[in-house]
Amino acid sequence: MNKITKYGILGIIALGCVYGVYRKCSGPQANDNTEMPQQSNKKQSKALNVRAVVIKEQSLTDGLAMSGSLVPDEEVSLSFETSGKITDIFFKEGSMVEKGQLLAKINDAPLQAELRRKEAQLRLMQDRVFRAKALLEKEAVSKEAFQEAEANLSALKAEIDGVKAEIAQTELRAPFSGIIGLRQVSVGAFATTQTAVAMLTKRSPLKVEFSVPERYAGTLPDGAHLEFTVEGDLTPRSAKVYASDSRVDEKTRTFTVRALYDNKDGKLVPGRYVSVNLTTREYANALAVPSEAIVSEMGIDKVYLCKGGKAEPVEITKGLRTDALVQVLRGLCVGDTVITSGTMQLRAGQQVSVSVNGKRKTENGKLESDNEG
Numbered sequence: 001m002n003k004i005t006k007y008g009i010l011g012i013i014a015l016g017c018v019y020g021v022y023r024k025c026s027g028p029q030a031n032d033n034t035e036m037p038q039q040s041n042k043k044q045s046k047a048l049n050v051r052a053v054v055i056k057e058q059s060l061t062d063g064l065a066m067s068g069s070l071v072p073d074e075e076v077s078l079s080f081e082t083s084g085k086i087t088d089i090f091f092k093e094g095s096m097v098e099k100g101q102l103l104a105k106i107n108d109a110p111l112q113a114e115l116r117r118k119e120a121q122l123r124l125m126q127d128r129v130f131r132a133k134a135l136l137e138k139e140a141v142s143k144e145a146f147q148e149a150e151a152n153l154s155a156l157k158a159e160i161d162g163v164k165a166e167i168a169q170t171e172l173r174a175p176f177s178g179i180i181g182l183r184q185v186s187v188g189a190f191a192t193t194q195t196a197v198a199m200l201t202k203r204s205p206l207k208v209e210f211s212v213p214e215r216y217a218g219t220l221p222d223g224a225h226l227e228f229t230v231e232g233d234l235t236p237r238s239a240k241v242y243a244s245d246s247r248v249d250e251k252t253r254t255f256t257v258r259a260l261y262d263n264k265d266g267k268l269v270p271g272r273y274v275s276v277n278l279t280t281r282e283y284a285n286a287l288a289v290p291s292e293a294i295v296s297e298m299g300i301d302k303v304y305l306c307k308g309g310k311a312e313p314v315e316i317t318k319g320l321r322t323d324a325l326v327q328v329l330r331g332l333c334v335g336d337t338v339i340t341s342g343t344m345q346l347r348a349g350q351q352v353s354v355s356v357n358g359k360r361k362t363e364n365g366k367l368e369s370d371n372e373g
Helices: 002-045 109-137 143-169
Strands: 048-054 058-078 084-089 102-106 171-173 178-180 198-213 225-230 233-244 254-261 273-286 288-290 295-297 300-307 310-315 317-321 325-330 337-339 352-356 359-361 367-369
Touching: 058 178, 058 254, 109 143, 143 171, 198 273, 273 317, 337 352
Parallel strands: 048 352
Antiparallel strands: 048 337, 058 198, 058 273, 084 102, 102 171, 178 198, 198 254, 225 233, 225 273, 233 254, 288 325, 295 300, 300 310, 300 337, 317 325, 352 359, 359 367
């Protein structure tokens, strides 16, 4: 029995050793089979899915959108050059008048009488000069007497011209062609030089007046084209810049610009509010990136490029900024792949999986269809 027991115990120990060796050999294999997919997934998950754009030359336009007003080409408040009672008004309110057209008249009866009196004296004075000249040729009068007669004639002619000028001041004439507004006086009213008779406005062409920020002072050339719209009519109209103010307003930090619009159809009137879109500068072959691609840290601007499947930061110098794009003056070249999404999660050397225009970019630089979404 002792031998049997002894051999039995040894057998059990031997079986236990064999089982332990079996578990030791088979256990790690089973663990390896279960852990390898997890490690593979971890490696795959390190590549961050991002979107990107390939840099190429393009045209950029620097423009401004602002408000402005329509200003008449010419406008004046009409008034007489002298005082007196208004005897006639010859214009119709709101009508078109021509340059030089007689619009209103002040009583000039005393001046007309004075003119007739002096014109009668003129004929008599001309006869005296004629006789004095004939007598001078015969040496019947002195040369001084003849010269005095000529001087009196010249003085009388000057007086006549003065009376005619005073009569002209009693006439109100249009200084230019335009639309005359509502009259402010009536026949029989006494008018002075301060009395406004009506407003005369020249509406073709019209001036588009608006203010531009001071940073564009000196850079906005004459002849620049702009488009504008008026309230209630979204039809774009074109105008051309012809002048700008000589200095910047210190209070508003802007300067005034004016453009000409022909207004041949006469549909627009001065004083209307307009929305102006002005092209200030154009860049034909510019490099630009979406604004969301730029990361600013400690005053340094940079973007991330995709090179060999990894993110690589590059410092850039910014230029013009539009609604969606930022011009890059230095740091990028044509053909660079700039990452535009997930930029805050990127680090130098991080693996990325790039999608360009809906196609996934592989490590060798080729584009394949993106089946993720």
